Amino acid sequence: MTASLRIALLGSSRFPISQPFAGGLEAHVWHLARALTARGHRVSLFGADGSSIDSPHDVIDVHTFTLSPHARTEHMGPSWVVHEHHAYLSVMLELAGRLRDSFDVIHNHSLHYLPIAMSSTVPTPMITTLHTPPLAWLESAAAVPLNPDTRYAAVSRYTGRQWNPVAGPIPVVPNGIALDRWPRGAGGDYAVWTGRLVPEKGVDAAIDAAALAGYPLRIAGPACDDEYFRTVVAPRLGPDVVYEGHLMQKEVADLVGGAAVAVVTPQWDEPYGLVVAEALACGTPVAAFGRGGIPEIVDDACGVLVPADDVAGLADAMRTAATLSRSAARARAERVCSDTTMVDSYLALYRDMLDERDAVPA
Known part of the structure; x- marks a missing residue:
């Protein structure tokens, strides 16, 4: 051959x-x-x-x-x-x-x-x-x-x-993922959510959890479902919940790398969880609903998983995940992503x- x-x-x-x-x-x-x-x-x-x-x-x-x-x-x-x-x-x-x-x-x-x-x-x-x-x-x-x-x-x-x-x-x-395109960031004081703005990705749960956890939330991704965005997401936007838009890859990497914690809220059994891999590559620990393939990516050193739809538990997970090592998150991405x-x-x-x-x- x-x-x-x-x-x-x-x-x-x-x-x-x-x-x-x-x-x-x-x-x-x-x-x-x-x-x-x-x-x-x-x-x-x-x-x-x-x-x-x-x-x-x-x-x-x-x-x-x-x-x-x-x-x-x-x-x-x-x-x-x-x-x-x-x-x-x-x-x-x-x-x-x-x-x-x-x-x-x-x-x-x-x-x-x-x-x-x-x-x-x-x-x-x-x-x-x-x-x-x-x-x-x-x-x-x-x-x-x-x-x-x-x-x-x-x-x-x-x-x-x-x-x-x-x-x-x-x-x-x-x-x-190409790890060089998702460099480790310095972190910051906000939470981040990325992905398609559709019901099955559940950004509304991330908004609720961020409010309980006391983190401002920055959101990025395509608004694929106009009605969902107009009726569920847009009314929740404000100083503490900011929609950054549909960004280019480098802009997403900068946004994720500057966050204290990435929130992942699937409303279905996520087959893989690409946004999890991207966050870890940026050194950003993850708080997520432990559905589908996500538990295969996240370990205790780089994130905290909670049962599906447990918003209060997710808020606690955000606080805990934000204290985890960014070096460990990046190392996990290098090993498995x-x-x-x-x-x-x-x-x-x-x-x-x-x-x-x-x-x-x-």
């Missing part, structure tokens, strides 16, 4: 893989693409218009189309669903046809079911990273017998266990897939 691989990364057809990031998935694909390119591999990126990793890469076009008046009915559902379906149908047909010899490995990070369901039509080994619990359409696709060259990886042991009944035992490759380890693991999986394919008699 050649040292340099041709790798197709399938991301979101709806949200650009570029800064400022729409969410953790886009941030993850952006960092992975850059890290693979830095290792000398040729990365081709499938992502919504405007995707850019600020590094050499090829583009796999996201195909769009215009619905005819006859197809455009009240029964078709949201138009973005149709356009997303068309985008993934088109790219998988291209990978099975026009692009069939263009790549050594396809790495699927999309949350759409078609790349999994159509994997048997593609001659190229494909690995899908499972970034979510077994959502209905994804689980249905995974339950169909697949191309033997198709593999899975989970972003946490917790997520791997969720997928085990349908996908069997699968390797775990925790999401990694490095993109170097993540890329090593993915490259090993790529090599295993290619070696297995080459070992099969023609």
Whole structure:
């Protein structure tokens, strides 16, 4: 096998893989693409218009189309669903046809079911990273017998266990971050919350906990749910609760590194918890609801976990976490959150897939 691989990364057809990031998935694909390119591999990126990793890469076009008046009915559902379906149908047909010899490995990070369901039509080994619990359409696709060259990886042991009944035992490759892009900060006197401003991320619980703990709270992230932001978040803003906006990565790192404590408040079982890794890299201890994969990242030296929805407990956790060592937080990130380890693991999986394919008699 050649040292340099041709790798197709399938991301979101709806949200650009570029800064400022729409969410953790886009941030993850952006960092992975850059890290693979830095290792000398040729990365081709499938992502919504405007995707850019600020590094050499090829583009796999996201195909769009215009619905005819006859197809455009009240029964078709949201138009973005149709356009997303068309985008993934088109790219998988291209990978099975026009692009069939263009790549050594396809790495699927999309949350759409078609790349999994159509994997048997593609001659190229494909690995899908499972970034979510077994959502209905994804689980249905995974339950169909697949191309033997198709593999899975989970972003946490917790997520791997969720997928085990349908996908069997699968390797775990925790999401990694470029530690140099998240330098250790000096800390400060405020708490910070970062992420998508949507109900399942629970910033309102962070606002309540910060008030009980006596910390001013600074918030950053995209306001993806207009109604939630308008009715739940905006009325709570003021001198002690400041919305900094949807920031570029370096601005987020500066904000997080200047905080005494990072607050993480998922209202669902977080598959990984990228904002936790980012906070620890900045040397900022974490107070969080201990849901999903978060307990796999946080230990007693770098954070305090409390049961889900325990706002009073979270306030106490904030006070305690703020006293923890910033050096220990950074050291924890270096041990378990490095993109170097993540890329090593993915490259090993790529090599295993290619070696297995080459070992099969023609």
